Amino acid sequence: MRAARLLQILLLLQNRGRLTAPALAVELEVTPRTILRDVDSMTEAGLPIITHRGPQGGIELGFNYRTRLTGLAADEAEALAVWLAAPPADIAALGLTEPAARAKAKLVESFPDRSRAIMAEAFTRFPRALPPPLEDPRIAAIAQAIRKGLTLRCQTLSPTPIVLRPTILSHDATGWAVFGPPLNKPLAQANWGDINLSRTPLP
Secondary structure, eight states: OHHHHHHHHHHHHHHHOOBOHHHHHHHHTSOHHHHHHHHHHHHHTTOOEEEEOSTTOEEEEOTTOOOOOOOOOHHHHHHHHHHHHSOOHHHHHTTOHHHHHHHHHHHHHHSOHHHHHHHHHHHHHSOOOOOOOOSOHHHHHHHHHHHHTOEEEESTTSSSOEEEOOOEEEEETTEEEEEOTTOSSOEEGGGOOSEEEEOOOOO
C-alpha cells in the first residue's frame, strides 16, 4: 500500500505541479504528517522533491523530472481496457466517435509495455459491442452549438420559441437537458421541439 501511495504522490506532483501536504493528504486519504514522511522517503530514494515553506509553500518535483510510470496494477489495466472497449452511447450522440477512437489509441500507446500487453489481452478476452447511438440528431447539433458558441432556438414552430446560448448539455436518468442564458433551469429534451442554430445574438 505504501509503495502505491508513493507512486501516486509522484504522479500527482508530476501532473499538477506544486501541492501542499494537506492537499496531497486529502487526495490520498491520509494525514499531512504521513505525506511528509513519504516525501522524506522519496527524497532519500533520490527523487528530486523540493519542499517550499511559508504561505505560498508546497511540495513539487524539481529539474523538470518526468516519469512514464502509470501506477496501474494488473487488475487496473484490465479494468481500464474493458472500460475503453465500448464507450457509452453518449459519445456517438455527441458526435465524438472518431475523436474517442483516436484518444483511446493514444492513451493505450502511452502506457508501458507491461500495461499495454495486459490491456491487449483484455480486449481479446472480454470483447464488447459498441452500444447503438442514440437516435436524436438534435443532441449532436446542440453539442456543436456549445462548442462554437451558437445561439439555439427551440420550439421553432411555436409562436414563442425559446432562444438561448447553450453552455451545458447534460444527461441523467431522466434524459437529456440543455442549459444556458437566459434560462434559469435546464430545458428537458421533451421540450426542445424543432431547433435552429445560428450566430444571431440573443435578443
